[in-house]
Amino acid sequence: MIRLRAVIAVAHFHGLELDIRDFAAEPGETVPSPATLTRWLNDQGAVAKAMRIKWRYLVRMSNSPPIVLMFRDGSAALMVNADAERGVVWLRDPLSDEGQPPVPVDEMRLSQVWTGDILLVKRRRDQSEADAPINVSWLAKMVLREKKSLRDIAISSMTLSILQIFPPLIVMQVIDRVVNNRSMATLVSIVAIVLVLSFYEILLTYGRRELTLILTTRIDTRISLHLFSRLLALPLEYFERQQTGDVIGRVMAIYKVRDFMTGRLMSTFLDLFTLVVILPFLFYLSSTLAWMTVAASGVIGLIIVVFMGPMGRIYGKLVRADMERSSVMYETVAGIRTIKTLALEPARKQEWDVRTADVVRWKLAVGRMSNWPMTLTMPLEMFINRGIILVGAYLVLTNASSVGVGALVAFMMLGSRVASPLTNLAKLLDDMNEVTTSLGEAGSVLNQPTETKALTTGMRPRIKGALSFIDVNFSYPGSTTKALNDVCFEIPAGTMLGLVGRSGSGKSTVTRLLQGVSRSYTGYLKLDGVDLREINLTHLRRSFGVVLQDNFLFRGTIRDNITAGRPGLTIDDVVRAARLAGAEEFIERMPAGYETWIEEGSTNISGGQRQRLAIARAVISDPKLMILDEATSALDPESEALVNANLERIGKGRTMVIVSHRLSSLVNCDQILVMERGEVADIGPHEVLLERCSIYRTLWMQQNRHTSSRSARNDEAAPLIAEGD
Structure with missing residues (x-):
């Protein structure tokens, strides 16, 4: 991993903090190649370029930022300076201390270990493609990045357009010369030419389709990767405020734009090459008929432009109604267990019927509105396809034009090819309504402020666990009241802290701030003396182990779920984590053990088993700070007792923040923080709080009333027994 350390050191020089755990090697690569490192750096917000150069160029790169030199044994070094006159470069070991002086190396010594490959790195100064707003410009840049494919498609389209001129010309020659002069030899020659041209046209058409398919596939892949990355970069707060089905529907709308750009838009622009080549030839055959074709197509475009505004407004309402219906579908599928349990099928069906009625109503309105421009343009399309030949025939019969019979037939053959891209270009404007609406819906989600900067920048201190x-x-x-109000407390590293309080007192809010879910607080929240907002968010969350009240398990094996955050860990690590969480005993009873498959929704395991697997997933990375937010609330008494018994072992050497309504599980905590209406009511050990904190004492008495009553009854019964004796 020396190459990775070298790359991280260079990125650090440019102010980019990278985490080696973010790197994913290519399959089969034991040592990361320059291409793989370049790809990773570009994804992390840097500008990297790998190249192979000769010594005479390397030695001239003086006073440049550090350069990564690749060695044959899979390691690397940092070149920090060069001197062409002395013929040496200065190298530094990426694993050594930055204060250690570099070592001068000449060409002979370097050539024995250097592959000739270097890696140049700098920080991206402009707005990266990953952070740019999702709009037409962003999509256009995605398409224009495929310059080579676009160039090849343009050349093949232009060639095809030129070849399409020859068949009408040949037909014109057949009519004017072969038929009139009855020349068999000329016909044979023309047939041979037609066959040759047809062969090349078929070949070029196949090639263009292949190139277009490759282009659209690459664009589709790039858009999908960017959209998913952008979606993952959105903060948790945004997803908590939005309906999941609505978010998915809006994001998926971007694919309508993709289909438009790689489908109708691309085919129309490809047809424009035909227009550019053939239209001048039409004016050569008959300017009168050519102007009629252009004028009719222009009127079609004008009609469509007039209807664009009303169509866009109605179509926007259709899209929103369709998304609301999709949200109902998603909620129904996601909550099917609750729906079946409470017999809510009629209510959900009624909701679906109402949403479907809205969709049908607006779809009917869109259809009726679009029917008008289609009806108005139909006579003009008929005139282009059928009326032109009648006008041309009239001009031939009246000798009003020099157009011959062969030229008229050739004009009709070419005219149909010209009219199609002209009308398609006009109809393209109509499609812009759907595209603009879909792009706006997708942008309303994907253009939300992301956590990208917080995830990729900031300090990466070594976490010990001291909180203040x-x-x-x-x-x-949107709230007018404070969830936390002047909260002040401090605990050293390795403390087991309990958080208690009535519902809404701010317990979970404290844990949310610790996880970096919300950073819009005022005051200071410090971890080991460093403000939490200054710490890299990815590093922060990977340093924490979090277990929630309702934990989500992925479809996959038990082993995969426990190692979800650290896929490279061994089965020994998995077993150790399961033992700490008290999950080992039930896992070993399962038929496949750690390879047991967990179904979607964790339907084949109990709630307590799911909770213990979540705890195992949290402790496997050996975090220095763990947050348990009602982690034992779903456990049965036996499982809860087992987990509580392991808490001291789990918390050994790490800070624990435990939120629980069951005060009995917090008795052994070093400190217990009592919250009341967003404020700190008191903090101290269990015995101290029982004496001086009335809120804690009240909560304790409420939960242990049955114990007190039993003790009181026993005290009363004792004297009676004594008297009987």
Whole structure:
């Protein structure tokens, strides 16, 4: 991994903080290649370029930023300076301390280990493609990146357009010369030419289709990768405020734009090559008929432009109605267990019927509105396809034009090819309504502020677990009351901290701020003396182990779920984590053990088993700070007792923040923080809080009332028994 360390050191020089755990090697690569490293750096927000150069060029690269030199044994070094006159370069070991002086190396020594490959890295100064707004310009740049494919398609289209001129010309010659002069030899020659031209036209058409298919596939892949990355970069707060089905529907609308750009738009522009080549030839055959064709097509375009505004407004309402219906479908499928349990099928069906009625109503309105321009343009299309030949025949019969019979037939053959791209170009404007609406819907999600900067920049300190809240205030968006109000407390590393309080007191808000879910708080929240907002968000979350009240398990094996955050860990690590979480005993009873498949929704395991697997997933990375937010609430008493017994073992050497309504599970905590209406009511050990904190004492008495009653009954029964004796 020396090459990775070298790359990370160069990125650090340019102000980019990279995490080696973000790197994914290509399949079969034991040592990352320059191409793989370049791809990774570009994805992380840098500008990287790998190249192979000779010594005479390398030695001239003086006063340049550090350059990564690749060695034959799979390692690397950093070139920090060069001197062409002395014929040496200065290298530094990427694993050594930055203060260590570099070593001068000449050509002979370097040639024994150097492959000739170097990696140049700099920080991207402009707005990266991954962070650019999702709009028409963004999509156009995605398409224009395929310059080579576009060039080949353009050349093949232009060639095809030229070849399409020859068949009408040949037909004109057949009519004017072969038929009139009855020349068999000329006919044979023309047939041979037609066969040759037809062969090349078929070959070029196949090639253009292949190139277009490759182009659209590459664009589709790039768009899909960017959209999913952008979606993952959105903050959790956004997803909590939005309906999942609505978010999915809006994001998927981008594929309508993709289909338009790689389908109708591309085919229309390809046909424009035909227009550019053939239209001048039509004016050569008959300017009168050519102007009629252009004028009719222009009127078609004008009609469509007039209807664009009303069509766009109605189509936007159709898209929104369709997304609302999709949200109902998603919620129904996601909550089918609740629907079946409570017999909510009639209510959901009624909701679906209402949404479907809205979709049908707006779809009918869109169809009726689009029917008008189609009806108005139909006579003009008929005139282009049928009326032109009648006008041409009239001009021939009245000798009003020099157009002959052969020229008239040739004009009709070429005219149909010209009219199609002209009318398609006009109809293209009509499609812009759907495209603009779909792009706006997708942009309303994907153009939300992302966590990209917080995920890729910031400090990466070594986490120990000391926490301090200093006058922390926080309010949820749209709320008029503070969720946290001047919260102040401090705990050293390795402390087991319990969080208690009534519902809505701010317990979960504290854990959300610790995880970096919300960063819009005021005051200071410090981890090991460093403000949480200054720490790289990815590094922060990977340093934490989090177990929630309702944990999600992915479809896959138990082993895959436990190692979800660290896929490279061994089965020994999995077993150790399962043992800590108290999950080992039920896993070993399963037929396939750690290879047991977990179905979607975790339907084949119990809630308590799911919770223990989540705990195992959290502890396998050996985090220095763990957050358990009602982690044992779904467990049965036996499982809860088992997990609580392991908590001391789990918390050994790490900071634990445990949120629980069951105070009995927090008795052994070093400190218990009592929250009340977003404020700190008290903090201290269990025995101290029982004496001085009335809120804690009340909660404890409420939960242990049955124990107190039993003790009181026993105290009353004891004297009676004594008297009986």
